[in-house]
Amino acid sequence: MDDRLAARVAEAFGLTVVAAVPVEFGADPAAVLWRVSTRDGHEYAVKLSGGGTPAGLVVTARLARRGVPGVPAPLTTRDGRLSAVHDGRRLTVVPWLSDERADADGMRPAHWRRYGxxxxxxxxxxxxxxxAGLPREDHTHAATAAAVRETDRRLRAVDDSADRWTREVAAHWLAAGTDVARLLDRVDRLGAELRxxxxxxxxxxxDPHLGNLLxxxxxxxxxIDWDDAVLAPRERDLMFVLGGGPAFASEGRVDEAAxxxxxxxxxxxxxxxxxxLGVRALDDLWSWSADVADAGRSEADRVRALRIVDGLLSPLGLVSLARGALRDLGRWDH
Known part of the structure; x- marks a missing residue:
């Protein structure tokens, strides 16, 4: 954390930062997180975000006021706001709660119950x-559909002049091309039906996957991380456990009963x-594939993204789960 940001935290929130450690988290390239210690001996998570909407702060503040356990309340600024602005991005502060991010191995029945x-x-x-001002689910998934089609166009045009990682992800995409096109078509049909x-x-x-659970x-x-808060049917959240749980908890270890x-x-x-489930599968597949093909990223980032693409297309991956859910509905083979 540079001196300018520390000064902004002090100015906006009245906190004197004495130490700050960057924290790797999530997949949002527009967000940066620090674990900070302040002069009064407390620790906070300080986040700069350019993605999502500020509506999530309103939700967490409201839930915390209602005494809902498990939802950290954001600190307010000196003038009573839920966030400040720094270099054009949203600056938020919440108490530092835990070092332990959830994964399927660490989740006990009590954790699953509290999660529910x-x-x-x-x-x-x-x-x-x-x-009421939260974004609303409209079942159009227009941005995702457009991005999938553009990624398909780009990766189908890849030739031998491209670098190794771009060629590899293009080969993955082409191998899955029929399934991707069919998945988008079926999701389009379901969206029209649900509208x-x-x-x-x-x-x-x-986005309540285990990576957002401490x-x-x-x-x-x-x-944590309520940047994507939305007014939607409850299935938008329940999909992560009752629809696509195996993809979001390693090797499918989901305690659905708890x-x-x-x-x-x-x-x-x-x-x-x-x-x-289908919209999420398509959104993850195009975005991680685009990351692999982005020559401006580090090799380590591109290798990691390619591993994620491999996982998405694996027999237990999200694309396979979405295909299975559609097949169970009788919506895949015709």
Whole structure:
């Protein structure tokens, strides 16, 4: 953290930073996170973000006021705002909660129950005027569809003059090309169907995979990174456990019974689960493929992105799970 940013934290939030350590997290290239220590002996997560929307801060502040455990409240600025601006990006501060990010191996039944309870609490919060401005799910996935088509065009044009990593990801894409095109077609059809039968819209996290979950003692969990908060059918969140869980928890170790015990009785719509699973699969596939083909990235980043593409296309990967969900609905083979 440079001196200018530390000064901005002091000016906006009244915190004197004495140490700051950058933290690697997530896949958002527009976000940077630090673990900072302040003169009064406390620790905070300081984040600069250019992605998502500030609406997630409103959600977390509201949930924290309602006493929902597992949702960290953002600090307010000296003038009562939930964020400040630094170099054109959103600057936020929340208490540092835990060093332990969730993964399937570390999740115990108590964690899965708390995870379900946190999502249930978010989905139950009344949509008051302050939350009515959240983005709304419209089942059009227009940006994802356009990006998939553009990535397909780019990678099909790759020839022997391209560098190694671009050639490799192009080969992966072409090998999966029929499935990708069919998946986009089926998702388009499901979106058109769902636009004709609206569902209740609830406050959703939007991206509650295990990487956005921190673990604490006694089964404590905290759900972080609410930048993608959205008003959507509850399946938008439930897809991560009840639809695509095996892809988001390594080797499929999902304790669905414990999650349901925390969430409460629910019968998610399998069509909505399949839709959101398909959109996520396409979004991940095009974005990570584009990262591999980006010659401006480091070789390490490109290698990591290629591994993720391999995983997405593997038998237990997200593309395969989306295809399976559509097949279960009888929507894949015709």
């Amino acid at each position: 309870a946190v999502l249930a609490a978010a989905h139950a919060v009344p949509v008051t005027d302050e939350l 004709l039968r609206p569902a209740e819209l609830v406050v959703c996290h939007g 673990l604490g003692p006694g089964g404590q969990v905290w759900l 999650f349901r015990a925390g969430y409460g009785p629910v019968q998610p719509d399998p069509v909505r689960l399949a839709y959101h």
